[in-house]
Amino acid sequence: MAICTDEFLALARAEATGWGLPGLPMAVVPHPLAKRDTDACARFAGEILAEVAEALTADPAALEAKYRGRRPDTGRRPRYRALFDSAFNAPDAPDRFRGPDSVEALNRLFVSRGWTDGLPVLPPTPQRTEAMLGGRDANELAALVEPRLGRATLGRMAANAVMAGCAADHFPIVLAATRAMCDPAFNLKAIQSTTHPCTVACLVGGPVCESLGINAAYNAFGQGNRANAAIGRAIRLILINIGGASPGALDRSTMGSPAKYTFCFAENAAASPWPSWHEELGLDPGASHVTVFGVEGPHNVNDHYGRTADEILLTVAGTLASPGANNFYLAGQPVVVLGPEHAEVIAGDGFSRADVKRFLSAHAVVPRDLVSEAMLEVLEERLPHHLIGERGSGGVRFVTDPDEIIVLVAGGAGRHSAVLPTFGHSTRAVTRQVS
Amino acid sequence: MELMNPCGVFETKAAPLAPRVALGPDVTVGLFANDKKNADVLLDHLRRGLAQTFGVRQFRWFMKEASEPATFTDAFVRECDAVVGAVCD
Numbered sequence: 001m002a003i004c005t006d007e008f009l010a011l012a013r014a015e016a017t018g019w020g021l022p023g024l025p026m027a028v029v030p031h032p033l034a035k036r037d038t039d040a041c042a043r044f045a046g047e048i049l050a051e052v053a054e055a056l057t058a059d060p061a062a063l064e065a066k067y068r069g070r071r072p073d074t075g076r077r078p079r080y081r082a083l084f085d086s087a088f089n090a091p092d093a094p095d096r097f098r099g100p101d102s103v104e105a106l107n108r109l110f111v112s113r114g115w116t117d118g119l120p121v122l123p124p125t126p127q128r129t130e131a132m133l134g135g136r137d138a139n140e141l142a143a144l145v146e147p148r149l150g151r152a153t154l155g156r157m158a159a160n161a162v163m164a165g166c167a168a169d170h171f172p173i174v175l176a177a178t179r180a181m182c183d184p185a186f187n188l189k190a191i192q193s194t195t196h197p198c199t200v201a202c203l204v205g206g207p208v209c210e211s212l213g214i215n216a217a218y219n220a221f222g223q224g225n226r227a228n229a230a231i232g233r234a235i236r237l238i239l240i241n242i243g244g245a246s247p248g249a250l251d252r253s254t255m256g257s258p259a260k261y262t263f264c265f266a267e268n269a270a271a272s273p274w275p276s277w278h279e280e281l282g283l284d285p286g287a288s289h290v291t292v293f294g295v296e297g298p299h300n301v302n303d304h305y306g307r308t309a310d311e312i313l314l315t316v317a318g319t320l321a322s323p324g325a326n327n328f329y330l331a332g333q334p335v336v337v338l339g340p341e342h343a344e345v346i347a348g349d350g351f352s353r354a355d356v357k358r359f360l361s362a363h364a365v366v367p368r369d370l371v372s373e374a375m376l377e378v379l380e381e382r383l384p385h386h387l388i389g390e391r392g393s394g395g396v397r398f399v400t401d402p403d404e405i406i407v408l409v410a411g412g413a414g415r416h417s418a419v420l421p422t423f424g425h426s427t428r429a430v431t432r433q434v435s
Numbered sequence: 436m437e438l439m440n441p442c443g444v445f446e447t448k449a450a451p452l453a454p455r456v457a458l459g460p461d462v463t464v465g466l467f468a469n470d471k472k473n474a475d476v477l478l479d480h481l482r483r484g485l486a487q488t489f490g491v492r493q494f495r496w497f498m499k500e501a502s503e504p505a506t507f508t509d510a511f512v513r514e515c516d517a518v519v520g521a522v523c524d
Contacts, residue, residue, distance in 0.1 A: 001517075001519055001520070002519075002520045002522060003481075003520065007524070008524055018447070019448060020447060020449050021450050021452070029477065031524065033471070033472070033473045033477060034473055036473060044480075045477055045478075045481045045483075045484055046484065049485070049488065052481060053488070056455060056458060057456060057458055060455055086442065088440050088442040089443065089444055090444065091447070093440055094440060096437055096438065096440065097437075097438055098437060098438075099437075101436050106436070115441055124439045125437065125439070126439055129439045148443075148445045149445060150442070150445055151444045151445075151446060153443075156439075156441060156442065156443050159439040159441040160441050184504075190503075194502065237441070241441045241443065244443075330500070330502065424502050426500065426503045426504075427502075
């Protein structure tokens with residue numbers, strides 16, 4: 001049996017249902033448990049003791065019937081309806097349905113069902129969806145999307161790509177990204193349902209960047225380019241409509257992030273002093289690839305004054321060393337995206353990509369006076385090798401394995417770079433070829 | 436207008452509940468905490484209640500980091516007759 005807080009009951013119940021246990025016994029305690037004292041925890045334990053004992057001993061069929069009926073109150077929270085009461089996610093759900101004739105009414109309907117990111121969508125008509133599929137089999141299963149294990153058939157994915165504003169030649173990127181983010185190494189279930197503001201960032205590399213016009217230069221992370229905007233948005237709509245990650249229901253991000261609307265970019269291979277990151281992975285430069293990262297939105301690195309690689313990278317390291325980032329106490333693969341002007345100076349001083357990683361690993365140190373006693377205790381238990389000196393008196397290293405840092409080059413002219421902290425070590429960058 | 440359904444069919448596996456147990460000194464209860472603060476404290480108070488009120492004497496702990504998938508060790512699965520998990524926040 002499981003115990004959860006009332007605030008997270010919907011998430012727990014939806015995940016249990018996805019795993020075939022809609023009647024899993026669950027005892028509920030008030031949220032938040034984390035800030036209660038020991039006496040309160042003892043009181044809560046006493047209040048649920050009899051229920052726990054019953055759940056461990058009673059007839060399974062009776063328990064199943066009892067708890068199956070204890071769904072969260074969807075009347076108060078409309079977004080929960082899509083998780084528990086939607087006929088459109090059922091095995092016998094129709095592929096097609098009759099909707100309003102006006103785009104305005106259709107968008108009102110889709111918003112009310114929790115099927116959008118809040119912005120208007122294009123109607124997923126059969127004609128547009130067929131064009132998006134480009135002859136592919138609509139019933140082909142690409143992946144199961146966590147946390148609700150929604151079946152990502154090509155047809156359902158194409159409908160979301162239409163809604164997002166994709167052109168048909170964007171669809172192979174969306175398809176590759178979906179397959180990548182559903183690789184177990186990416187840990188999509190946690191990425192989708194965590195309170196952390198991480199999202200799925202999609203890096204595209206190879207010839208397809210030029211043919212589709214995927215922006216790698218000015219505003220690489222920003223607005224103004226259809227391919228970047230629509231591909232990233234299609235991924236988000238798939239996460240919502242197929243994965244079930246409705247904000248406030250299964251997507252439990254405390255703060256959220258504007259990066260959750262769309263986050264797709266390319267590496268600026270033309271302006272990079274080093275081979276592309278995908279080439280560094282040993283991938284065929286004649287092929288195109290997609291890599292997904294479970295990251296926060298970009299943290300800017302402004303250094304207009306650094307004259308040498310060391311000076312610029314020291315500023316990058318200082319931005320990387322953030323005590324509020326998950327990587328600080330969970331390690332993982334933080335992503336550093338160097339602007340071309342920074343990269344030019346750094347490479348001009350003879351630094352390879354591996355040298356950059358080594359420098360950042362050595363210099364990204366959080367000063368001890370920015371580490372709370374509570375956090376220090378966590379670090380002593382989990383990452384004692386990150387502490388410099390007695391109890392971290394010399395600071396706490398952000399990364400100890402240089403190979404864990406991912407270094408890319410993107411952006412336009414200007415003396416800026418960016419750092420993308422990740423969800424932590426439980427998510428890995430995953431790459432798939434675009435076909 | 437006619438529209439395509441954008442929603443994914445939620446996969447539903449059929450997994451029956453595990454057989455239940457009779458609480459007592461011969462039963463081993465697993466206590467599974469997801470590393471969120473106080474989940475282990477709540478479970479420890481439950482452990483005391485199960486021991487005092489129902490005579491359970493054998494417990495096994497399993498802790499995991501909150502962000503990681505829960506994969507019980509073979510030993511934990513083998514040794515426990517029942518598991519209580521606290522996935523709190």
